[in-house]
Amino acid sequence: MLVPLIALSAGFIVLIIGGELLVRGAVRVAERAGMSQLLIGLTIVGFGTSAPELVASIEAARAGSPGIAWGNIIGSNLANSLLILGTASLLLPVAVPRGPLWRDGGLALIATVALWVVASTTGVTIAIGSAFLILLLVYLGYAYRAEQTQPAGASAVHEKAEALEVSDTHLHDMQPLWRSILVLFSGIIMIVLGGRWLVEGAVDLARLLGMSEAVIGLTIVAIGTSLPELVTSVIAAYKGASAVALGNVLGSNIFNLLLIGGVTAIVAPGTIPDEITSFGLPVLIGASLLLLIFAATGRRITRWEGGILLVTYLALLVYNVVAV
Template sequence: MLTYILATLAGFVLLMWGADRFVIGAAGTARNLGVPPLLIGLTLVGMATSGPEIFVSIMASLAGDPALAAGNAIGSNIANIGLVLGATALITPIAVRSTTLRRELPALLVVTLVLTMIFINLRLGRIEGLLLIGTLVLVLYWLVVLGTRSDKADPISLEYAAEIPEGLPMRKAVGWLVVGLVVLLTGSNLLVWGAQQLAVAFGVSDLIIGLTVVAVGTSLPELAVSIVSALKGEHDMAIGNIIGSNIFNSLAVVGVAGLIHPSTFEYAVLAVHLPVMIGLTLALFLMTYNFSGQSRIRRWEGGMLLAAFFSYHGWLILG
């Protein structure tokens, strides 16, 4: 048992460090190639912060465990809103000022709807995987258009410009990119093996382990980034990273799982877990989407998000 716990913890540590290096390498490389900071933030950073989930999905699916991959994606989306944004808003209220961010929020709702429709028949096959990856391509194209047409004075654009590495030599940027990929691969292997063994040891399904232990662990990079960003006054980036991560989790993580290892799922995915994810996504939309101007996630709203997250996890553990 101790070996499985240590392997899982080591996997989390490697995933966090690898994701950080991968983000720095990818963002630094793109900036050296002349890609605008906002475009980097909307696309590369979003994909990179979902790196742990994507690699875990690949390793789990190759190991014949798509339930762990799907649970990780759905659980990470729940953790990103309930735990990450809830805890961040509890520490400091998060103001939403970016017009770009308000345009990105509806995309998250659409993606959430697409993911729900994919799971209607409780089967995730290669056709469903292709549909999700195809949707990802369309979303990436839309984000590129959004990034190129947005006002350079948009608050989130200024925040990304301040945080994305500048002056990082190309050789070093590419080096961190490669190191990040290798560490992500190693960490995801360890984590999947440890999580699978823990599921057997505790007598729970791989889906539950994916929704809880693995999902929370792979959301730790987002938790660190969002809290630090909010404390530095970069509120739009704190929320933007979560929106981007949830979009890529829904499309890339689940899509890859379907392409590699088609599978069927238990009814609870459609009856319980997806509705929780949809509910938290709608709550985020209602808290932050303001047609007339600035809005914010207040401390009491952050407390509600946290309460919903812990209630859901308490039900999973005790139910």
């Protein structure tokens, strides 16, 4: 029991630190290369802050553990929508721009429903994974054009970048290029190692506890890989940038479904475990609808609505434990 817990804990720590180093190193290198802040936010930051989930899911898929891979994706979105946004709303009611809400929240909901339909019928295929990646590229292109013409109506991915900036006021401090490159590659190495340790520890722990890999993915792995989003959203809410916290969550959900889900489907096509199809995905659809309803009423998520989101997530955790 001790060895899997050590591997799991070490994987979490190394994965999260690696993700932070990857984003900061990549942003600084991109800035020195002359990339705009907008393009950096839409590509490097959006991809980099989803790197822990991406590597963990790919490692799980390659290790023959699709339950952990897909459980991580669905569980991370549940944690984003219920745990993270609920916690942020308790600190400060979250303001909701109506346009980005329906565009970005709607896209995440449509992608979730599409994944559920596919998982319930044919299973995920390379073609489905490719379609998800193409949809992400289309969204990024649309968001880039929209932000160039309407900078006030920022997309979820841009807000995700702002959340990272809010949480680290020294993000853009100048430093030698070689040091930025070193930070970038250090982050990549740590993410790869951390993802491998995390998956190995999670698989061993699931076997020892008699829990299914899907439940481990939906809970332990998902919470661990969502910690960067939790930290940035809570700090953003604490500093009064509550709308940034919402954008951070919506951006993460889009990247998790389209990028990580797409890559996972390509790397390991086949059926999605029944716990994900019959429980995880329907619950995520319900949580997404609940989030949209709360956000649409009064154009803010109030403290009591945030409390409902948080209590719902805790109830899901208890159910998963009891159902084992």
